[in-house]
Amino acid sequence: xxxxxxxITGMGATTPLGGDVxxxxxxxLAGRSGVRRIDDLMEPYPHAAALxxxxxxxxxxxxxxxxxxxxxxxxxxxxxxxxxxxxxxWAEAGRPxxxxxxxxxxxxxxxxxxxxxxxxxxxxxxxxxxxxxxxAVPMLMPNGPAAWVSLEFGARAGVYTPVSAxxxxxxxxxxxxxxxRAGEADVVVAxxxxxxxxxxxxxxxxxxxxxxxxxxxxxxxxxPFDVSRDGFVLGEGAGVxxxxxxxxxAARGARPLARLAGYGVxxxxxxxxxxxxxxxxxxxAMLTAVSTAGLQPGDVDxxxxxxxxxxxxxVGEATAIARALGGDVVLTAPKSSIGHLVGxxxxxxxxxxxxSIRNGLIPHTLNLEEKAPEVELDVVSGEPRKGDVRAALCNxxxxxxxxxxxxxTAA
Numbered sequence: 001x002x003x004x005x006x007x008i009t010g011m012g013a014t015t016p017l018g019g020d021v022x023x024x025x026x027x028x029l030a031g032r033s034g035v036r037r038i039d040d041l042m043e044p045y046p047h048a049a050a051l052x053x054x055x056x057x058x059x060x061x062x063x064x065x066x067x068x069x070x071x072x073x074x075x076x077x078x079x080x081x082x083x084x085x086x087x088x089x090w091a092e093a094g095r096p097x098x099x100x101x102x103x104x105x106x107x108x109x110x111x112x113x114x115x116x117x118x119x120x121x122x123x124x125x126x127x128x129x130x131x132x133x134x135x136a137v138p139m140l141m142p143n144g145p146a147a148w149v150s151l152e153f154g155a156r157a158g159v160y161t162p163v164s165a166x167x168x169x170x171x172x173x174x175x176x177x178x179x180x181r182a183g184e185a186d187v188v189v190a191x192x193x194x195x196x197x198x199x200x201x202x203x204x205x206x207x208x209x210x211x212x213x214x215x216x217x218x219x220x221x222x223x224p225f226d227v228s229r230d231g232f233v234l235g236e237g238a239g240v241x242x243x244x245x246x247x248x249x250a251a252r253g254a255r256p257l258a259r260l261a262g263y264g265v266x267x268x269x270x271x272x273x274x275x276x277x278x279x280x281x282x283x284x285a286m287l288t289a290v291s292t293a294g295l296q297p298g299d300v301d302x303x304x305x306x307x308x309x310x311x312x313x314x315v316g317e318a319t320a321i322a323r324a325l326g327g328d329v330v331l332t333a334p335k336s337s338i339g340h341l342v343g344x345x346x347x348x349x350x351x352x353x354x355x356s357i358r359n360g361l362i363p364h365t366l367n368l369e370e371k372a373p374e375v376e377l378d379v380v381s382g383e384p385r386k387g388d389v390r391a392a393l394c395n396x397x398x399x400x401x402x403x404x405x406x407x408x409t410a411a
Contacts, residue, residue, distance in 0.1 A: 004180065004181045004183070004246075005245070005246035005247075005259065006177045006181065006243050006244070006245065006259065006260045007243070007246045007249050007256035007257075007258070007260070007411050008241050008242065008256065008257045008408075009094070009096070009242050009244050009249050009257060010089040010090060010091070010094070010241065010257075011088070011089050011092060011240070011241050011242075012084070012085035012086060012087065012088025012089035012091075012092065012191075012239070013088070013238065013239045013348055014060075014063055014066075014081050014085055014237050014238050015059065015060065015235075015238075015239075015338050015341070015348055016235055016237060016337075016339060017032060017034045017337065017338055018060045018061065019059070019060060019061030019066065019084070021355075024338075024351070024352070025355050025363075027337065028334065028338075028352065028384075029361070031364065032337065033218070033219035033220075033336075033337055034057045034058075034338050034339060035056070035218040035221055035233050036055065036057070036058065037054055037055055037215070038055060038056040039054055041056070041058075041198075041199075042054065042199055042202070045199040048199060051202055051203060051206065052206050052211075052213050053205075053206050053211040053212065053213055053215065053234075054215045055212070055214070055221055056197045056202070056233060056234050056235065057222075057233055057234070057236065057340075057341075058197060058235075058236055059195075059237050063077065063080035063081045063083070063084045063238075064080055066080075066084050067083065071083070074138075074139070075144070075148060076116040076140060076144060077115050078109055078113060078115075078145055078195040078196070078238070078343075079139065079145045079148050079193070080195075081193045081195055081236070081237055082145035082146075082148065082238045082240065083149060083152060084238065085239055085240040086107075086152060086153075086189055088240070089191070089240045089241055089242045090152075090242060093242035093244075093254065094252075096244065096254070098186055098187045098248075100155065100156040100157075101156045102185055102186040103153060103156065103157050103185065103186070103187050103188070104157040104159070104160070104179055104184070104187075105146050105149045105155040105158075105159050105188070105189045105190070106161075106162070106172045106175050106176045106189075106191075107145040107146035107149050107160075107189075107191055107192065107240070108161060108162035108163065108168030108169050108172035108191075108192040109142055109145055109193055109194055109343040110163065110164070110165045110196070110342040111142075111194060111196040111201070111342060111343065112140060112145075112163070113140035113141065114140075114196050114198060114200070114201065115198060116136060116140040117136075118198055118200060120133060120136045142161055143159065143161040145161070145193045145238075146160060147159055149240070150189075153189060155189065157179070157188075158179070160175055163343075164398050164400065164404075165343070165398030165399040165400055166306070166308075166340065166346075166396060166398035166399065166402075167346060167396040167403065167404045168192050168342075168346065168398070169191055169193075169239060169341075169344050169346035169347030169348065170192075170345075170346025170347065170349075170394065170395075170396035170404035170406055171346070171396075172190045172191055172192055172346075173190050173191070173241065173260065173263070173346070173347065173406055174263035174264075174404055176188035176190035176243045177260050180243060180244070185245075186244065186248045187242065187243070187248065189241075190242075191238060191241055191347035192238065192240075192341075192344040192346060192347035192348070193238035193344050194235075194342040194344040194345075195236040195237075196234070196236065197235075197236055202234060205234060208273065209231070210231050210232060210310060211231045211232060212230050212231040212232060212309065213231070214230065218233075220367050221233050222335055222336045222337075222340075222366070223309050223336060223366070223367035223368065223369075224305065224307035224308065224309045224314050224335060224336050224379075225333060225365065225371055225379050226309075226370060226372065227371070227372050227373075228369075228370070229309045229310065229314065230309075231309060231310055231311075232308040232310055232335065232340040233309070233339035233340060234339060235335075235338055235340050235341045236341060237341050237344050238344050238347070238348070239344055239348035239349075239350065241354075243260060244256075246259075257358060257411065258354040258408050258409065258410060259409045259410070259411045260406060260407075260408060261292075261293035261294070261295070261391070261408065261409045262288075262289040262290060262295070262406070262407035263405065263407065264284065264286060264287065264288030264291075264292070265285065265403070265404050266281045266282075266284045266288065266403045267400075267401045267402060267403065268280075268401030268403065269281075269401060270401055271401065272399065272400060273399045275312070275316050275401070276401065277316065279317075279319055279320030279323065281401060281403045282316070282320040282324075282403050283323055283324040284403070285395070285403040285404060285405040286321070286324045286393055287324050288405070289405040289406060289407040290325075292407075293391070293407045293409065295391060297324060297325045298326060298328075299390070299391050300325050300392065300393055301329065301330065301388070301390055302330050302331075302332070302362055302389045302393070303321055303325070303331050303332075303392065303393045303394075303395060304333075304349050304350075304352060304353040304392060304394040305317055305318075305321070305332065305395055306345075307333035307335060307365075308335055309336070309340075314333075314372070314375070315372060315374045315375060317395065317397070318375040318376070321395075322377055325393075327377060329377065330377075330378050330379075330380060330385070331365075331377055331378065331380065332356075332363055332364065333379070334348075334349050334352050336365045336366035336367055336368070345396060346394065349394050350394045350406055350408070353392050353394040353408050354408055356389050356392060357390075357408055357410055358410075360389060361384050361385070361387075362380050362385045362389065363384050364381050364382055364385070365379055365381050368382075390409060390410060391407060391409045392407070392408050392409075393405050393406065393407050394408065
């Protein structure tokens with residue numbers, strides 16, 4: 001491999017299925033769902049009963065129970081999640097000894113510290129400006145998760161925060177790979193974090209008619225590619241990986257988990273929330289990822305889909321995949337189990353993609369009882385599927401026409 005090849009040496013996650021990568025993977029293979037009723041989060045608000053959606057996918061382990069009390073009090077929930085996942089990834093990578101000016105941090109988020117923003121606004125209105133926290137700004141700013149991660153490890157080669165809606169976490173990994181390939185860093189801690197399950201966000205997504213209303217069956221609500229899908233389930237969590245220049249990792253004796261071989265970042269230029277119905281931008285992202293990896297479309301065995309369980313989005317993505325890669329590729333959709341983690345989705349699902357490559361096992365898509373007739377590709381359902389996964393794409397698409405595809409291969 002060339003000196004600019006990029007490998008993954010550590011992974012960390014906190015998700016609706018558990019507080020680490022192992023519990024995430026075990027939960028996926030066991031077919032568990034992290035979706036539940038969230039009445040307890042909505043009840044303090046006067047119009048909670050009027051919310052049409054009353055379900056969500058909250059983190060199984062609250063990050064403030066993992067961090068010290070002092071740390072947790074200074075951070076918004078999404079920042080806490082980012083730091084917990086980053087600590088796990090750094091530990092698995094063997095805590096690399098790297099010159100601080102050669103270490104960067106890239107952590108994306110779609111919304112940032114919305115919980116802090118809303119809470120502090122309530123304090124301002126109810127008790128006056130003297131009660132607003134002096135830490136409110138660093139807690140609510142979108143670059144907060146990346147900043148805390150950089151402080152944790154002393155990263156001085158740059159701190160970056162992609163804010164590209166649901167593609168933020170995936171774009172963070174793409175940017176990290178670019179930094180390494182450009183020679184600007186030897187090691188990058190990268191990922192995504194989100195904790196935006198609030199009455200405002202639930203109401204806003206509900207008004208946009210994007211959320212599932214299957215309140216009486218939370219575990220069956222997220223159903224990508226199924227004929228009865230009726231919207232996504234809002235989730236929260238974080239996923240972080242350690243990326244390294246391949247020869248740097250080899251020199252210190254690190255064992256790569258996978259290779260981030262290619263990436264594609266494109267934009268639709270079509271609509272603020274809706275994807276281009278032609279799928280052109282999504283196709284270009286996938287084909288660019290394949291091309292930068294030096295592969296051909298037919299070399300891709302598996303796609304970890306963005307598939308959120310929306311009526312339009314799932315079919316559009318499946319069509320774009322078929323046109324870009326052909327009809328033999330195998331799909332899965334983890335949001336059926338963990339909900340939609342928004343800015344954290346691409347990073348967490350990249351971790352799942354890497355685990356599929358390493359274990360030769362593709363988790364199944366929950367709740368896929370009758371596949372939509374427009375989806376002609378092979379979607380894993382019923383139980384996990386064994387098989388040799390040599391090259392896999394992870395797709396993330398977001399409001400604003402953001403498209404990111406990452407191509408992973410065995411190290």
